[in-house]
Amino acid sequence: MTNLVGKDILAADQFNMAELELILQTARQFDTISSAGGTLDLMRNMILATLFYEPSTRTRLSFESAILRLGGSVLSVAEAKTSSSAAKGETLYDTGKMIEGYAHVAVIRHPIVGSARELADGASIPVINGGDGAGQHPSQALLDLYTIQKEKGRLEELTVTLVGDLRYGRTVHSLAPLLQHFGTRFNFVAPSELAMPAEITAGLRAKGAEVTETSDLAAVIGQTDVLYVTRIQKERFADPAQYEALKGAYVVNNALLQQAKPDLTIMHPLPRVDEIAKEVDAYEGAAYFRQAANGVLVRMALLALVTGKI
């Protein structure tokens, strides 16, 4: 039978369909229990270590909330980069050997690709990648998947439009290949400077996915079931003028939504700045804050599954 006991969660593409379904189904169970006001005590006496070598308050709090809701507890290192061990030159491999003596499962966030793998090589306990630089952030992709399924009632046969910074956006790089399993039709909407990397687009097409690339959001909004918005980050541009020119290009507001399907779902990994107008918050399909809350459920599922507590 499919299970994830003892497994590290390092990349969104590590899962087969049975594993994906197991995660989504477990999150759904937890959702049902939580919504009914129930509480869970599955991970009582278990400790999660959160090792954050760069700040990511949302990801850290989401994982910590998840373990607490399962009855467990937390060892928190919010500023691991300045930790004494890292400063003294300890390898992540050795940090892994250390943390296995202190906790039952660990989440790591690190600016360098491959860091989660290095920690996992050292640690005998399950390690979850909470984002490693331009690399992977699998729990984000899974919560996106869970949100789409919950909002639309299904994952199959959807048209998903990804808009904004598709070049540097780790989130969309992980999500698109996951959605491809479910026959998603893609629209990739970005200025050419921030287009989806060619190898990802080519990879999706090679597996039979229908992908439309455009810089015109209005042209595709009417055929979109799920609009996934990402922030265009100033720090990506050498030339500030170029940033100023592009940043307003894809603002989602009520005017744009008038051209959308009435049941459009709008998602965003947050934090949002100006790319979704505040007026949109009142829209029924504005799912981005629910998406954030779903992160706790999906992370509860991951924690309970890798420790064999469900």
Added chain:
Amino acid sequence: MTNLVGKDILAADQFNMAELELILQTARQFDTISSAGGTLDLMRNMILATLFYEPSTRTRLSFESAILRLGGSVLSVAEAKTSSSAAKGETLYDTGKMIEGYAHVAVIRHPIVGSARELADGASIPVINGGDGAGQHPSQALLDLYTIQKEKGRLEELTVTLVGDLRYGRTVHSLAPLLQHFGTRFNFVAPSELAMPAEITAGLRAKGAEVTETSDLAAVIGQTDVLYVTRIQKERFADPAQYEALKGAYVVNNALLQQAKPDLTIMHPLPRVDEIAKEVDAYEGAAYFRQAANGVLVRMALLALVTGKI
């Protein structure tokens, strides 16, 4: 019946008499149980988020101790100013929308007036203001009130002398209007540069309070039931020489106490530096460390009341 379920706690002056009494009475109950060695489990499975955009170790630990003593748990952001979300430009409104998915109640500390209100506007969970700049710090005022009642056996008919920096001291600005409900006679003792703002004094007098303003502590110490000392902060002065001239003006020591009523109660929001001599610690009426401990009880009361767990 009076209750505070689902309410935000944003300002000391938001409470009517029934609500004040409810808070004090709840704290008293918790005090009785704790003193008898009992434990409480009222908030089991509930999570408090502490979002501190400026350091305030005492306030943060006091709230965190409160939720732990109620059987709940904590999501702690001790350095929220440098959090990734704040750095990326997320509004406090959006942070509120996020945190409601992670926790059941939140405390915010922020250097800017109105911040707690902005977070509360976003969050559907109760928000407690842990101090917003020159604005409010309601739980401090409530614990001061609780301490006076506990030390003196009553709140009515007391002469309370506030001494030190009455101009910038947020604590005394919140406490004085609360005490006014109970017919307190006030002495405001400060150098003219640090006098109580005229609008507060005028407001108290307009409601019938008896207020004496002086710069001479010795002149009023003999008629004082409660002496509330605040620290004169160096950072308030452009001219260091002026600070040096004023800082020693109101040092409470044994010599001063010889002129005081034998049952004088001495309070201080802490940390104290030199404004209360260490020799005073041995004095029976030195209540400032008990006052700090009372902070946990009052914050337990607030947490349990706003979440409807009592």
Added chain:
Amino acid sequence: MTNLVGKDILAADQFNMAELELILQTARQFDTISSAGGTLDLMRNMILATLFYEPSTRTRLSFESAILRLGGSVLSVAEAKTSSSAAKGETLYDTGKMIEGYAHVAVIRHPIVGSARELADGASIPVINGGDGAGQHPSQALLDLYTIQKEKGRLEELTVTLVGDLRYGRTVHSLAPLLQHFGTRFNFVAPSELAMPAEITAGLRAKGAEVTETSDLAAVIGQTDVLYVTRIQKERFADPAQYEALKGAYVVNNALLQQAKPDLTIMHPLPRVDEIAKEVDAYEGAAYFRQAANGVLVRMALLALVTGKI
């Protein structure tokens, strides 16, 4: 009957033999329960405050893991130096008075010798020294002792070789006097610049200990039961060239181990950098990661004993 209820743990040399045996025996009990998959709830409803005025991730997490495994909870101040109270000039004595209102036991780490004592003077709750500058770090010495006993099956009649920076290494300064109780034969291996302080060596000899001092590790490795390796720290040297010359002097690797007893135990307080080659990790006697895990058990013992929960 011997007990430690209400005691502060400030220095490794504060314990008599009965107390040492009580601590080791309690750790052993917890070890047995943990190894059998059991859980402990001895400190339910009790709060540990960890006050770290300098970073020491390993020590902090180890103590926090210890209280969590006992069913208790944590108030964590990972950056106490920048705490608002310390910044405003509060004494550690006053901090002690504060923390006794918030927690049931406290651990302090501080760069200045005597800090733990100052906090303990203020606090009515038990205080544990988690390292104060060049001073003491008693829980480290105790976990070293526990590890030797567990790895070798006994503490008596062993030859222990301490190698590396014996001049500044707080760890070895605390451990050697403890081992002396058990008739240990010592080899102190260091370059002359980093030799064990003469007063420690003299003190051991005065109590009858057999001590050999040398700079040649190979000369003594064959007669060694326990090899305790410490890191030579760059920051100890005014002249970087001197550091470069010395740092490679005592690298433990497979070539060296060929000259060792087959049942040699290798220890290190961690983090290790280059002084133990990674190839050594596979060696059965490489106990340094087990040693780190033992730290949790010994700290559980200390916490439970000083709070009278066992």
